[in-house]
Amino acid sequence: MAKAEKAKFIKAPQDLRQKAVNFHTGVDLTLTDEVRSRIEAVITESADAFSKDVLDKLREMRVQVKAAEDDALSRIFILTTISELAFDIKGMGGTFGYPLLSHLAKSLKDFITELALPNEAQLEVISIHVDAMYVVLAQGVRGTSDKLQKDLLDNLSIAVSKVRDPV
Template identity: 40%
Template sequence: MARKEKPVFTPPPQELRRKAVNFKKGFGLKLMPDEQRRLEEVVEKATDAFTKDVAERLRRLRAALDDVASGNDRADLAMRAIRSLSLDIKGMGGMFKYPLLTAFAKSLNDFTKDMGLPGPRQLDIIAAQIDALYVVMARRITGDGGPTERELLAALKQATARYKRS
């Protein structure tokens, strides 16, 4: 039996720390209350841009779903767009305190990840997930939502598990 040696961790050189933390222009390793407030203000100002960006991605999702449902020659490309857009939205939700948006987008992305062209029930599930994303944004549901939202997410998870096929 070979004897394993313990790993040896070497601390990073001070030069790396100096590059990572700019004490003249940036923030220290621990945020002071005024620095945290300034960062929160930046995020709040970006919220309007975030809302517009998500709204545009949702419109593109809906258009892609229409292309897939019509079965036209852009259906394969539209499915790739659905996967890509849902992944984008998934990554955006948490930063702006929309974890429910992230959860619905993740559900959509997971459902469509390895999917070819969907059948009628799968199209209905994709449409329901996109509708849920619209509702979260339209009602500005931050946090985890309430019992209704949690039940809807659970129901969508059950539907995706039941009707997923590659």
């Protein structure tokens, strides 16, 4: 049996740290009022872009659902688009402090994954998910109470289970 060797610790080169922090053009490690203001401006700008981007995705979801309501043959084609949009919203919600938005988008994506050709009731559940995400965004519902989040997601889960395709 081989004798155990002591673990060796390799110190990261200083140039790696400099690349990560970017000392030449990056932010200084000390937070002055000026640096803090610049960071806050970037965050505010990003949050505005987030809201617009999510709103655009929700509008596209509504267009897709409306098209499917009017044409039964197009229903199978909307699933991929709505699933991709929901996936994007799920990731963005978590990044910008909208956990309920992320949970709703995940619930929608999971529901769509199970569908083959959505019927009227299933389209309605998709639409309810989209409407709920609109409300969360419009009302700026960020950190929600666990009870509110749980109640909403539980009720959506009940709706999903009622219209789920038989396996």
